[in-house]
Amino acid sequence: MRGLGTTKSELDVVRQLNRDPLTWFASCVTLASVCVVMALRAADPTLLAVTASIIVVTGLRGLATLRFYRMDKLRKLDPSFERRLYSVLGGLHAGLIGVWVALMTDVASGPLDGICAALAGIGFLIGTIGRNYASTETTRIQVAALCLPVIAGLVYRGSPDHLLAASIFAVVAVVALMNARRVSANYQTALAAKRLNVELASRDLLTRLPNRGAGERELSRRTQAGETAPFALLFVDIDRFHRINDKLSHAVADRLLKSLARTIRATAGKESFVARHAGDQFLILAPVAGKDRALSLAASIQSAIARPQRFIAPAFNITASVGIAEYTLDGTDSEELLHAAEIALNRAKALGGARTVVYKTWMDEEQRENDQLESDLAEAIRHRQLTMAYQPIFGLETGRIVACEALVRWNHPERGAISPALFVPLAEASGLIDGLTELTLDLATSSAAAWPDEILVAVNISPSQLKRGNFDRMLAKALARNGLPAQRLEIEITENLFVEEDEDLAKAIEALRALGVRFAIDDFGTGYSNIGYLSHMPIDKIKIDRKFLTGIHEDRRQAGLLRSFLGFVDSLDMAVVVEGVETHDQLSFLADCAPSSLIQGFLLSRPIPDAELATLWPKEVMMPWPAVDSRRVPATAL
Incomplete structure (x- = not known):
């Protein structure tokens, strides 16, 4: 296994040293064959022994190379060991070639054999430098192991020709080492650039983690x-x-x-x-x-x-x-x-x-269903297949409708009615929210434009949508296209997100309020309710969640909390809507403690299509709220 001290550069160098094994092995076999032929011609026992050693070391280096590739494939390399093994075997190989050349020049039967031996040595020297450029140290070891026996053998002969040959061989070795240093330096520079490119391609520049x-x-x-x-x-x-x-x-x-x-x-x-x-x-x-x-x-x-x-x-x-x-x-x-x-x-x-x-595994099917639903929703938005239902909001004192909350509906051709609690978050997550919001605004303002002038339409918008740079243009386009005054549109924002987005929302709201659009906090009390922000946020109305009405007749503290809060909101000069009015007892409680509030709930009216609203308009069939019995509800609203 790779040790903790192993560096990436060591691995690169070792891989470079062992590159192109077939070419290297073919060269070594060719050189060994030349050594065998010439040793047999010379018939010198020492030369034959050295030649046999060259063949053995060539085989060992071949086996070491095969082992290297196997261990590298298994990612079990120890580059430090592999580099030492390569240097030892390579140095031994070069030394034996050097001894062979030195012996050959001594026992050569003629000038041609001496020249061939010298050329074999120079060829091995050139190959060593070309192969080992990744490691100057390895190059020096093999060049020294090759050249020293040759030079020593030539000097030992002592003749002027041999001394000249030794000098030439020494110069060739020095020049070769100098070139090897330059090549190695160029390689290291290229390797550093490669590592930098790999780093840029595989590492996240911000966190320094792999990308x-x-x-x-x-x-x-x-x-x-x-x-x-x-x-x-x-x-x-x-x-x-x-x-x-x-x-x-x-x-x-x-x-x-x-x-x-x-x-x-x-x-x-x-x-x-x-x-x-x-x-x-x-x-x-x-x-x-x-x-x-x-x-x-x-x-x-x-x-x-x-x-x-x-x-x-x-x-x-x-x-x-x-x-x-x-x-x-x-x-x-x-x-x-x-x-x-x-x-x-x-x-x-x-x-x-x-x-x-x-x-x-069942999550796969759920994901596929969600993906299909997302595709169907995109299609429904594109072809305007969504519809609107409207739940009236009544004035408690008059019993008349003062506004209607627009509720988007989707009747899927195969799955039937899809809850907004499912498809609205899906639109948010999938990037379809712009199209859904634009369609909702267009349908709601189109309906409201045909209502009596005093009736508002309330549309729920997520704060993230409200802050988008295109929302004001989307809103203005819907109002202008359908001829609805901005003063008759009320935007409802869910409270828990409202508080979280405090500062930025305030700016967005102020800009739209300047056009005449009203704003309300929806579902107040369902999230992190911070009463303090009510005093400075640009809002016109608060809608109190239905859970505040639950149990008011069984829990005195609950009733006291609701009563106190209704009085607090009234002191801020804000309108208040109590949602979820479903019983006459709840209605009676609100008539007693907050007669000026607005109310909404199934006791008064469920969400209904636009066409059915006409039967509830004040000028037609709505009756004033009987002051003598606050528990009664207009018959037409039930």
């Missing part, structure tokens, strides 16, 4: 290698990360991502592979066996992510969702595993985030 491509390649490598060791794939997504970009700055968001990357890396452990997949998503390949250990690791990561960041206000609660898939159990290749983990993550996000979901 998406590197993560997917590592996952593919593990599955293709058929690893027997179990591992789990954890797909981590930072919940509502866009808030940091929107509310603070990209610089703060980048700083947070770097901090979270370090946190995830440290929590996952050294044995885990962590990569930044995309944006605020991370992949973790963790060597854990079984669902329980994977869940434990996910919980540790979520806990670490949730720790407060010194540079971010505590109001920004950082949480994460995690999808988990297990190798072999949930998939045997990278695509299957990634798909399974992503499906599990999507379900965790759909359940509200800040939770972990382990992949189950």
